Amino acid sequence: MKKLTLLSLVFFLFILIKPEKNMAAENLQAIIDSLKEGAVLKLENKTYEGNIVINKRLTIIGSNKTVIKGDGTGNVISIKAPHVKLSHLTVTHGSMNRNSSEEYAAIKVYTDNNIVEHIHIRHSFHGIYLSQAHHNKIRYNDIKGLGKGEIAAQGNGLHVYYANDNLLEKNTIEGTRDGMFFEYANNNHSYENNISNTRYGLHYMYSDDNIFKKNIFTMNTGGAAIMNSNHLKLEDNQFIVNYGNQSFGLLLLQANDNYIAHNTFYMNQRGMYIDQATRNIIKGNRVIQNQIGIELWASSNDQTFTLNRISENTIPAVTLGGTGGNNTWSKDGKGNDWGTAFPLTDLNQDGIGDFKVTYHSSLHQLIEDQELTNLFLKSPAIKIYEKINATLTNDEVMFTDPHPLAAEKSSHLPVLLAVIGLLLVVFILLKGRHLLCITFGRNGRKI
Structure with missing residues (x-):
């Protein structure tokens, strides 16, 4: 009995000395409320109950x-206080209510200068949501949505709303509605994110001066949809097997x-799709090796194409919607x-x-008028159609490159693409190929 009393006393004293690291109370909110500003809370290998609000500067660190x-x-x-750090947690079971006045997320950040890293997110409407939150670092997170037939019933992996100057890097996002969604969000930097099996891997609306580098988009309906956004830099990204009827690697719509x-x-179904840009x-x-390398609508003006390698596509480039646009296929005497x-x-x-x-091509009218034409671009019938029209009519000019580049004499790219193709086959065999066919309206019609 004396030994039991002594052990209880020692345990009680240990709790008093190290309350932040060792208190395993059921009410996590109560623990947070009891901590001092700037405290470090280390959580155990157990499940804690949400929902929680962090309203002071804290560091919360989990375990495996x-x-x-x-x-x-x-x-x-x-997160409703600045300078909060979250790391090494699994966060799950946020609200999936689509009709709420507030869009819910596994982690919603309302403040500045926070760090969210090494978080696994499951079963929530949005993954991480930045709401008027600036100068945050969101990195090394793994976000999985419901995928399959639930794409339209859920939110986005990373949602950036009226939020500027944030760093989003090395996140993995799969099976959400859009991988990364930007709305009225400027001067954000996104590096080395890996996004797959979404509607649009990247979706920009009214967001300017953002930088997007070394990201990978695979097996989405659309790799990146850039809409009503200007002065962006997209460099060294990979848009691979974004495929389905009317899919694309990159869309530029009213983007300047x-x-x-x-x-x-x-x-991709279409490497690049450019409209009203x-x-x-x-x-x-x-x-x-896209079905259509570049699909360029006549509503787009003053595009400059230079030093690109545009090869082995079923159709290299096609201009739709009439003639005009004043687009150029070379700069400083160097074409493609x-x-x-x-x-x-x-x-x-x-x-x-x-x-x-x-x-020259006669396919432009067929592609404009018949939505399903894209499904048959590799069919021998398409080549026959082109030859017949070439003899009967004057095909329209799709593009003129006044200074074409001589083909590269040697390149490691074919080997690289072969390796990528092999990896994709393995990926498809392991996870199944569930490709989405979600389309959006363009001037009242599907694209």
Whole structure:
């Protein structure tokens, strides 16, 4: 009896000395409320009950099996104080209510200068939501949505709303509605995120001056949809197998003065789709083995294409919606590499073809009028259709490159693409190929 009393006293004293690290009370909110400003709380390998509100500067660190589970009625974690740090947690069971006046998330951040890292997020409407929150760091998080047939019934992996100057890096997002959604969000930097099996991997609305580098988009309906946004930099990203009827690697819709450089567009339904866009520079990209390399609508003006490799696509580039646009396919005397589809002579060995490249096609009208044409672009019937129309009518000019580049003599790219293709086959075999066919309206019609 004396030993039991002594042990109880020692345990009680231990709790008093180290309350922040060792108190395993059931009410996590009560623990948070009891802590001093700037305290460090280390959670155990157990499940804690949400929903919680953090209203003071704290650091909360979990372990391998630490779970914060919401009650399904709101945000699991609401950060309402600056300089909060969350790390190494699993956060789950936020509200899935689509009709609430507030959009709920596993973690919703309302303040500035916070860090959210190494978090696993499951079963919540939005994953991490930045609401008028600036200068935050969101990194190394793993966010999984419901996927499959539930895409439209859930929110986005990372949702950035009226939030500026945030760093979003090395996050993995799968099976949400949109992977990353920006609305009225400026000067954010997004690096090395990996996004798959969503509607749009990246979705920009009314967001300017953002930088997006070294991200990977695979098996989405759309890789990146840039709408009503200007002065963006998209560099060194990979848009791979974003496929389905009317899918795309990159969409530019009413997007102006953007810099699109050194990206890879591989095996998409359409590598790039450009509509009502102005003064975009598209430079040094690899547009390879897509159904349509570049789909450019005549409503777009002053695009500049230079130093791109546009090869092995079923259709290299097509202009739809009439003629015009004043788009140029070279800059400073340097056009694009069109691969073996357009054999060139380069007698003076300066890397520039001796004659311009002009591409004629009659498919533009068929693609405009018949939505399902995209499903049959690789059919032999399409080639027969082109040949018949070439003899009966004057095909329209899709593009003219006055200074085409001579094809690269050697490149490691085919080997790289073969490796990527093999990895995709393995991925499909392991996880199944559930490709979405969600479309959005363009001027009242599907695209």
